[in-house]
Amino acid sequence: MAEFRNEFSWSFTRHKTFEECRRRYYHTYYGYWGGWSPDAPDRARLTYRLKNMTRTALWSGDVVHRLIERILGDLRNRELNTLTRYQKQARDILNREWMQSVEKKWQWKPKHNVNLFEHYYGTEIAPEDRAAIRDRIYACLANFMNSTLFGRLADLRPEAWKSVEKLDRFKVGEVPVFVKIDCAVLGDPGLRIYDWKTGKEVDETTTQLGCYALFAFQEWRVPIEKQTLISFYLGLDRAVEHVPTPSELIDTKDFILGSVGRMAEALDSSIQKNEAREENFPMTERRAICRRCSFREICFGTREWTPEIENWKP
Ligand code: SF4
Numbered sequence: 001m002a003e004f005r006n007e008f009s010w011s012f013t014r015h016k017t018f019e020e021c022r023r024r025y026y027h028t029y030y031g032y033w034g035g036w037s038p039d040a041p042d043r044a045r046l047t048y049r050l051k052n053m054t055r056t057a058l059w060s061g062d063v064v065h066r067l068i069e070r071i072l073g074d075l076r077n078r079e080l081n082t083l084t085r086y087q088k089q090a091r092d093i094l095n096r097e098w099m100q101s102v103e104k105k106w107q108w109k110p111k112h113n114v115n116l117f118e119h120y121y122g123t124e125i126a127p128e129d130r131a132a133i134r135d136r137i138y139a140c141l142a143n144f145m146n147s148t149l150f151g152r153l154a155d156l157r158p159e160a161w162k163s164v165e166k167l168d169r170f171k172v173g174e175v176p177v178f179v180k181i182d183c184a185v186l187g188d189p190g191l192r193i194y195d196w197k198t199g200k201e202v203d204e205t206t207t208q209l210g211c212y213a214l215f216a217f218q219e220w221r222v223p224i225e226k227q228t229l230i231s232f233y234l235g236l237d238r239a240v241e242h243v244p245t246p247s248e249l250i251d252t253k254d255f256i257l258g259s260v261g262r263m264a265e266a267l268d269s270s271i272q273k274n275e276a277r278e279e280n281f282p283m284t285e286r287r288a289i290c291r292r293c294s295f296r297e298i299c300f301g302t303r304e305w306t307p308e309i310e311n312w313k314p
Contacts, residue, residue: 024295048110193213197233209244228241
């Protein structure tokens with residue numbers, strides 16, 4: 001049987017983690033390794049548990065993505081349900097996963113049971129905040145199903161669907177790069193790549209979509225001028241379209257290679273061996289980032305957030 005190795009790869013999420021806190025990057029991509037096994041050292045098991053933790057904002061965004069994937073699947077199969085039905089399904093998911101977190105089911109299967117940061121670290125979620133999460137999800141689904149964009153998708157022929165929420169891999173230089181495109185369809189006048197956004201508008205979207213455009217260019221052979229990248233801000237009911245240019249494609253490639261180079265410098269070995277030591281990945285000094293970080297328990301040895309930690313210097 002082939003050896004199961006922690007292989008080096010690049011993704012936009014990995015890049016963001018690396019730039020935000022090197023220690024978090026270490027925990028997320030190296031320290032957790034093997035922590036899924038009951039026989040693993042306690043530290044690796046704790047790291048694996050914390051790596052799989054999520055925050056309510058991310059969790060609710062993930063629920064929206066899962067529901068849209070379901071809606072699009074039903075649309076393609078001509079089995080589309082009503083908006084109310086999908087909102088009820090979202091509520092059922094929220095209730096079920098909320099209880100997984102409350103009942104700590106993640107203790108046995110961290111990857112398959114939701115563990116909310118707020119529960120784990122004792123941050124109160126008021127009933128009205130929980131209701132607001134549900135209402136935001138309902139609004140995102142309503143905006144999606146009532147949009148012109150959804151109407152266009154409903155009119156597509158079966159062969160026009162290119163990808164929905166599929167994890168794809170391609171290479172930039174020698175490095176495997178992962179992308180997960182929310183939705184890509186072939187239409188008139190070309191390829192349309194959609195990204196569902198549940199948060200506010202941010203600049204980094206351009207780089208992330210640039211990675212999708214590069215993937216579509218390299219793997220699907222779609223010329224850059226035939227691509228349209230669309231960020232749909234579901235909560236705001238606003239779609240932002242962008243046609244990438246050849247120079248943006250070059251910039252994206254350079255961006256990825258630059259990011260890979262910085263990650264490689266921090267390793268103890270070649271990228272192929274992918275060996276890392278924790279001490280080479282310093283903790284951030286920005287305590288505001290730590291306060292929201294799942295790995296707090298490892299870095300500070302406690303789940304409490306105290307004035308000493310607030311003022312602590314590495
Ligand atoms: S708690 Fe702070 S130092 Fe530790 S991994 Fe998280 S952000 Fe980095």
